[in-house]
Amino acid sequence: MGRRARQLDSEGDTVSRREHIQLLRVADVGNHFPGRLPEEWKTPYTVRDEDWPDARRKPQSKYLSRIKNMRRAFNRIQLYFPELLTLPPQDVFELSTAHGAMLDILRDYGHRVVGNDYVNMVGASEGEEARALFRKANDDSFTRKTDDYGLPIPEDGKIEDWPYRPIIDSLGLDMALFDAGRMPYPFDDKSFDYVMSFQAIEHYCHPNDWHQVVDEMCRISRKCVFVMLNPMLPNLAADKDYATAFEAFRESMRGYDRNGFTCIGVHLHWGQALGFKLMAF
16 A cells, blocks of 8 residues: 555544554544643753764664653653642652653652663564563573674673663663563562553563563552553564464453552553553552
8 A cells, every 4th residue: 555545544534644643643642631841841852963872872863852752751641640640749660761751751740750771682683582572581591792782781781871871861860770571670569659661561571471570560569550562563463472472461461450450441552452551459
């Protein structure tokens, strides 16, 4: 189908391919509530091209615009965590925070925030055995010397550099750097009120073991755990074992009820049920 081809939306009307994609991404790009972003959220990041010593390490250009990041993050907060707009200060931890926009906003609302990041190991250049998305959780046999950006991977996991470091440094966000595919995480039980992971769990391990990641998130959370998946890419959907495990995880998360947490919300993204909100009861 060409880029200008028309297709049917859910109401039977024709929409362009671009409009169709926007409909699928409505959680991120929609204008869900009236009002403008505060002016201070529109201030550009104080980073320069030379802050990335290697061009390969620089994030995609769409993630270098603070106003776009903040708009997308504020949409997500309003949809998935409306209570955090009015609750007194909560302790919030986000796995794979990337550019940190979620935490940037939540900090502005008075919450105490900590982000996590680590090296990226999803590229196929070194073969499937070196891709984190196919490894088991806590897989000691999984070894790589460098990540997808050419950054070194220290054996002790104590990294000093990652692609979003210049942005995070400019924002002054607290970070905990560790490989989220290895557990336990370096926190005591019930260290945070909210623990969240957006479109990142795929980077940690095979979906057969994603429940171990969620259980660990529950261990360090007092109140809420939120997990948003990426939709399966075509090459992963073609892998029967991966696709079966992915769908089994989605279905089981819908009925999650253990570790003192229960699934209280399932959310659409990219036209699929990919977001799951767990609350402690």
